[in-house]
Amino acid sequence: MHDEFLMGNEAIALGALAAGVNVVCGYPGTPSTEVLETVARRRGDRVYVEWSVNEKTAMEIAGGAAYAGARALVTMKQMGLNVASDPLMCLEYIGVKGGLVVLVADDPGPISSQTEQDTRFFAAFSKVPVLDPSSAEEAYRMVQEAFDLSEEYVTPVFLRPTTRVSHGYASLQVKDPGEYTVHEPEGFVKDSARWVIFPRLSFANHRKIEERNVRLQDVFSASPLNRIEPEDDACPCARKGIATGGFSYTYVMEAREQLGRLRTLKVSTPFPFPEKRAVEFLSGLDEVLCVEELDPVIERQLIYVCGKYGLTTRILGKMTGHMPLSGENSRDSVLSAIASFMNVPLPAASEEASDPPPALPVRPPVLCAGCPHRASFYAVKQAMKGRKTIFCGDIGCYTLGNAMPLDMVDTCLCMGAGLGIAQGINHLEKDRSCFAFVGDSTFFASALPGVVNAVYNQAEFTLIVLDNSTTAMTGHQPHPGTGRTMMGDVVEKVSIANVLRGIGVTAVETVDPLNYQAAVEVVRRTADLPGVKAIIFRSPCVALFRSASRVTIDPARCVGCKKCIREIGCPALSIRDGKAVADPAQCNGCTLCAQLCPTGAITGGEPHA
């Protein structure tokens, strides 16, 4: 064993390696991404790792590996689970041979997601057991336990951290590689009565699953995973208790130090719910406050337990208005909720200043200085000026194209949805020029069926592929267009242009968006062609290929017209004393501003230099 300072996601990866994981796959998504990246960095030669094309494919690969007796880990964010839900729902009915752990990171807030969905509910829906860690240290232990549980009970098992667990750091003790379990897969054994899903098999297995999950309630009730932290002898409210789980547990424990120690139930297995442990906790309590994020999962379960066992404890939480229905909890929000539940005054924090602070700057996230997406959006905007248009966006850095002054994202729903939305609007409004913007990674992940559908069903729109040769938003993961794999191999790239032509898109143009005039001309001549046409804007992500060049602005020639600032919204540009200035710490020399400057005041810079 040795000490390391680890991010929760790194701890999960090292825990999986310690458990002898054989196959790891997934699709990037904040806050889950670092798990697989850490596996790739720290794995031994016998571990296979890949970024799969999407979560559904990843789930199937992990399932196949588990059929062959391997220990497999599949990683995704909560909305990735929606994509992977088809194979997962069925996998639960088929079962596994080697341990299969499904790592799904939830995102209360939400901080970087479209929904605040709760994987604990998904666990109950899919009947898959779920472990809910409160810290990096717990996540490290739980991922190892999850493999054991998966094999013992022949089921996939969820490990469900939330953002603060996944991205929190702690110093913790981890095993040395020499201490890792070695798991030797047996290999796939043919048995069609086991591995081929038919209604009769589903019927038989459904009963077994339900019976198993009832057994698991008892197993989990007896497990230290679900524990009762006793009240103090001096506890000011002896007949009140707190039920909590996940990261909120850490807030509750901090509040206990400040306000006095109420009896506390920590639930680490929200499904199957440890009913007997809950009954033990509830006995003798008049009121319980449930402190959890996302859905009221523990709260509903406790209300159910009270009904089932005839208990009169009042269960308070989100459904009674005692806790917020959406968003993250915080140290302060939990402290204040518990103080009010206990009827004690809130300990004084800092004194609130009597005079309000000056208006604080609002800082919405923006495309980086020099980002080629800015140039792509601007070219389309200029080419289509004065026309009736709709710009359907998608998921990635380029969602930020919605910000002023670009204002080039009219819709954004979920991965790959922009193509479908554009087609749907076009069927109703033939006079509107419809565009769908999709990034290269999203293109491979989920846009392909949309393109096939559009070509076959005679849709009319312009597909814009923003190809920056990486999965930028989540931290630059490879994808089929990049030509390298997580195993370190250099492979043949899958050509986006060839894929489009193969499907039947006849007009496919590729242009560098940082060449402003050329980009505008390509859009002008392509957008009015009939049917489905595609423009690939190709230019590498600036965060990956940092240019050392910078633009300089000659104050003598700058007339202060602010065109550069008004038109493109580059964070490196600002106005000082009436003149435009470029911040050398941010500028990447893309030259878009120089190409727009009416007086030629901006010089220098060199894209891709």
Add this chain to the structure above:
Amino acid sequence: MRKNIILCGVGGQGTVLASRLISAAAMARQIPVMSAETIGMAQRGGSVFSHLRMGENLFSPMIARGEADLILAFEPGEAVRMLPYLKKDGQMIVSSRPVMPVTASLAGNVYRAEDMLDYLRAHVSRLLIVDAEKALREVGSPKVLNLILLGAALKCGALGLEEADLKEAIRRQIPEKFHELNFRALAYE
């Protein structure tokens, strides 16, 4: 020893690396450390923070209002935003150089760093303002604000760590070709 430290600024300013260096230095002294920070979309030019806690028997990496012993602010506006987290007699170290959001440049409502600093002067008893423009020029790189602020924190004793601890952390966390520059920034006065 127990210490709660908040680092705040704008995405891209190097708060995360600074937080990592403090953590590594504390770890090397066998002090348990926890931290939490902004990762993901908000990093692209948004307000970012790191909470960092050192000491025994901590449960949460997050810091509550009025609990921070030290706030290292990379930007005056962000310093004001985080002020409610500062302990009554806590230390604040702030860079004087504002980072204007694009929206402010567009709308023409550019805020004045001096207004932010005045507010801090009125409300923080232990305030150290670092003239970032001058410091970066003298050290000779626009990218080392994080090390300059860490150096200032060392010198006023607010970190509970020694310069040697941080230098060792730099050696282990940062590529060698940047060591000299970073040491210079750390030692800047």
